[in-house]
Amino acid sequence: MAAEFALLAPIIILLAAAIADFGMLATKSAGLAATTRIGAEYARAYPDDTSGMRQAMQSAMSFAPALSFPASFPRSCECNDEMPIACNESCATVGRPGPNRAFIRITATQPFTPLVPWLGIPGTLSATTEMRLQ
Amino acid sequence: MNWREQHRRRADAGSAAVEGAIIMSTLLLAVVGTVEFARALWTYNTMLLAVEQAGRYAMAYDHHSPVICTAQSQASNCPVLSDTPLANCSAWYAKRMLSAYRAPPVGVSVTVDTTTSPPTTTICASFSFDFLAPQLLPYGPLDLTSRVTVPLI
Numbered sequence: 001m002a003a004e005f006a007l008l009a010p011i012i013i014l015l016a017a018a019i020a021d022f023g024m025l026a027t028k029s030a031g032l033a034a035t036t037r038i039g040a041e042y043a044r045a046y047p048d049d050t051s052g053m054r055q056a057m058q059s060a061m062s063f064a065p066a067l068s069f070p071a072s073f074p075r076s077c078e079c080n081d082e083m084p085i086a087c088n089e090s091c092a093t094v095g096r097p098g099p100n101r102a103f104i105r106i107t108a109t110q111p112f113t114p115l116v117p118w119l120g121i122p123g124t125l126s127a128t129t130e131m132r133l134q
Numbered sequence: 135m136n137w138r139e140q141h142r143r144r145a146d147a148g149s150a151a152v153e154g155a156i157i158m159s160t161l162l163l164a165v166v167g168t169v170e171f172a173r174a175l176w177t178y179n180t181m182l183l184a185v186e187q188a189g190r191y192a193m194a195y196d197h198h199s200p201v202i203c204t205a206q207s208q209a210s211n212c213p214v215l216s217d218t219p220l221a222n223c224s225a226w227y228a229k230r231m232l233s234a235y236r237a238p239p240v241g242v243s244v245t246v247d248t249t250t251s252p253p254t255t256t257i258c259a260s261f262s263f264d265f266l267a268p269q270l271l272p273y274g275p276l277d278l279t280s281r282v283t284v285p286l287i
Contacts, residue, residue, distance in 0.1 A: 019168070023175055030179050034186035038284055041190045045287045052285075059254075060189070060282050 014116065021114040025121060032110055032127040035060045035067070039106040040131035043073070047104060047133050057108050067108045075133075076103050102133040163270065170265045174276055180237045181259040181280045188228035188244070189284040192255045195220050196286065209241030211279045212258035216246040220286075224257055232259075252285045 039057040046052055054069050078084050078101050079091035091098035109126045206225035208215050215221060221244040228242045240261040247254045258281035265271055 015164075019171070023171070026175065027178065027182075030182055034182060034282070037186060038189055038193070038282070041193045042285065042287060045193070052287075056285050060284060 017115045018118065021116060021118060021121065024114070025112065025125075028110065028112060029125055029127065031061055031063070032067075032108055032125050033129070035063075036106045036108050036127045036129040039108065040104070040129040043104050043106060043131055044133065053106065057106075063110060065111050067110050069109070070107055073107065074105050076105070077101060078103075100134065103130050104133055105130050166267055166270055170267070170271065173266070174263050174278065177237060177240075177261060177263055178278050178280060180232065180235045181240055181261065181278060182282075183235070184228045184231040184237070184240070184242070185257040185259050185280055185282045187231050188224045188242075188257045189255065189282040191227045192220060192224040192244070192257065193284050193287060195223065206243055207241070209243040209258060209260045210262075211260040211277060212241070212243045212281070213245040213256055215243040218246055220244075220255065221246050224255060228257055228259060238263075246286070252287055254283050254285055256281055256283045 035057045038060045039053045042049070042053045042056040050072060053073065057069070058067055075087050076084065077087040077089075080097035080099065080101070083096075085091060085094070085096065085100065087100075087102060091100050105128055107126065107128045109124050112121070112123060112125045114121050201223060202219060203223040203226040205217060206215055206222050215225075224244045225242045228244075229240075232240050232242070238261060240259050242257065242259045245256045245258070247256065258279065260277065260279040263276040263278050265273070265275075268275075
């Protein structure tokens with residue numbers, strides 16, 4: 001009986017660790033995705049205030065460990081035909097269907113340390129929200 | 135077959151039944167525990183979504199014509215609520231979101247902090263999560279709280 005239990009115990013412990021790890025992964029990913037949507041909401045009001053977006057995301061919830069962000073949140077633009085155009089160009093002037101559409105990509109990353117280093121669980125979680133600005 | 139042999143076989147059968155009972159109860163506990171914690175996680179995620187969406191609602195609130203909402207009530211484990219139109223409407227929005235997802239009766243209260251620059255709003259949801267089979271698990275009700283703080287811009 002004791003030998004059987006010794007055989008089974010590591011499996012049960014590993015199972016419990018897996019449940020805890022995947023639960024934490026799900027919860028942290030959801031929180032990270034939520035905060036990028038809040039950052040995107042800030043970007044809609046102040047599209048040029050990058051530090052304000054970072055501040056809004058970092059302080060939205062109590063994140064431990066702290067979030068990190070890319071150096072800038074990239075913009076992309078397209079015309080009304082859904083083909084890309086440089087953001088400093090106007091669709092109307094180059095003879096393409098306007099008006100310009102402008103998008104911003106808000107990304108946040110957070111380190112994630114599982115109890116057991118499972119194959120396939122990332123060491124860094126990342127979430128991105130793309131928001132249309134105009 | 136002599137009586138000694140017969141006795142041994144009956145004893146073996148008994149010990150197998152005992153082992154089966156132990157393993158079955160452990161397995162049942164694992165399955166019930168998984169179901170309960172999945173429900174708790176689902177509830178927590180729904181609360182997180184509701185407070186986040188209400189936070190975005192609060193951020194956009196000033197850009198639209200204000201509407202009047204009924205006064206909110208204080209949720210436990212949450213900061214003291216603010217009785218302003220924005221706070222009341224954000225709480226209403228979070229509650230509407232929760233009921234759209236058929237979440238259990240989660241308490242929501244919204245606080246506005248005007249001492250910071252820019253002012254911030256904290257949307258807080260809390261719920262005392264009861265297990266379906268509370269006698270089976272050695273935990274009391276789980277206190278689920280989720281909150282989000284957004285700048286008012």
